[in-house]
Amino acid sequence: MKISADFTVIPDVFAKAADPEYIAAGVPVVSFPFYVDDVNPEARYLHWTFTDPDSIPVCGFEWIHWTVANLPIDALMYDFNDSHALQIPPDFSRQMVAMVPEALQGRTSQASRFVGGTDPAATMRYNGPQPPDKDHDYYLHVYATKHPLPGLNGGFWMNELIHALRNANMAGDTPDQDAIFLTGKA
Numbered sequence: 506m507k508i509s510a511d512f513t514v515i516p517d518v519f520a521k522a523a524d525p526e527y528i529a530a531g532v533p534v535v536s537f538p539f540y541v542d543d544v545n546p547e548a549r550y551l552h553w554t555f556t557d558p559d560s561i562p563v564c565g566f567e568w569i570h571w572t573v574a575n576l577p578i579d580a581l582m583y584d585f586n587d588s589h590a591l592q593i594p595p596d597f598s599r600q601m602v603a604m605v606p607e608a609l610q611g612r613t614s615q616a617s618r619f620v621g622g623t624d625p626a627a628t629m630r631y632n633g634p635q636p637p638d639k640d641h642d643y644y645l646h647v648y649a650t651k652h653p654l655p656g657l658n659g660g661f662w663m664n665e666l667i668h669a670l671r672n673a674n675m676a677g678d679t680p681d682q683d684a685i686f687l688t689g690k691a
Contacts, residue, residue, distance in 0.1 A: 506683045507542040508647050514688045515643065519595075521635040521690065529626035532615065533633025536571065536598035537687075541591040541647060544578065545681045548649035551576045551591075552670065552680075554663055557634065557689070559641035564619070569663050570643065571598060571631040572611035575653040580605040598631035611661040629660055634689025641691070646684040 515537055517523060523533035541551065552574045560568035581591045594600075601608055613632045615622030622628045634643055654669035670680050 506544050506548075506647065506649055506681045508539060508645060508683045508685045509542065510537065510539045510645075510685065510687060512537075512687070514690060515634055517690075520633045523633060530615070530622060530624035530628075532627045532635065534599060534626055534631060535596045535633070536593075536631035537633075538595045538597070539593050539645065539685075541581075541593070541649075544590065544649050547651050548681055549578055550650050550653050551578060551581075551647060552650065552654065552666060553645060553647040554666065555631070555643060555645045556663075557636070557641050557643050559636065559639075563636075563638055564614075566614070566617075566619075568632075569612070569614045570634065571613065572661070572663050572666055573601070574609045574611065574657050574661065574666050574669070576601075576605060576608040578649070580608070599626075609657055609659050609661060611657075611659075611663060611666060616660075636689050636691045639691050641689050642686045643689055644684060644686055646682065648680040648682045650680050651678050 519535055519537040520533055527533055527535045555571040557568040610629055612628055616628035648670055650673050657669055
């Protein structure tokens, strides 16, 4: 599997400098587009995490910006005009509930007891990068499995997703995976 985007620096509309109409609860909420190529033909579901390891010195933990589980591959758009097989479109996080109701989004770090966010637009969907101190590198890690991951509900925590992926691997559904780093401007 290969993950890519049309940029290496996350465009403003998906990050800290987003226009006011793309901000909810003080955070950018329009998710960026990316591509998933060369998926194992046996895979039927995608799952991903989008995190900020550079946040550790700032807030004491890796910031969780977006997690998704059990997204059926056949629900995705195929980009036939380009060389990419699957496209995650812009603003997918906000549209996913209506487009693919069986897919799940997990909690972001906005839901952490250390942050105390309560607005589901920020705690249960994409949070765009807002690095407070310098440019940060963000890590998008995508997994593909043959079966949906059991035991997850909407609002799962990232550790629950990681445990479900580990359990799938132990059960013989070895996740295919790839990742990319993207930069968010301070």
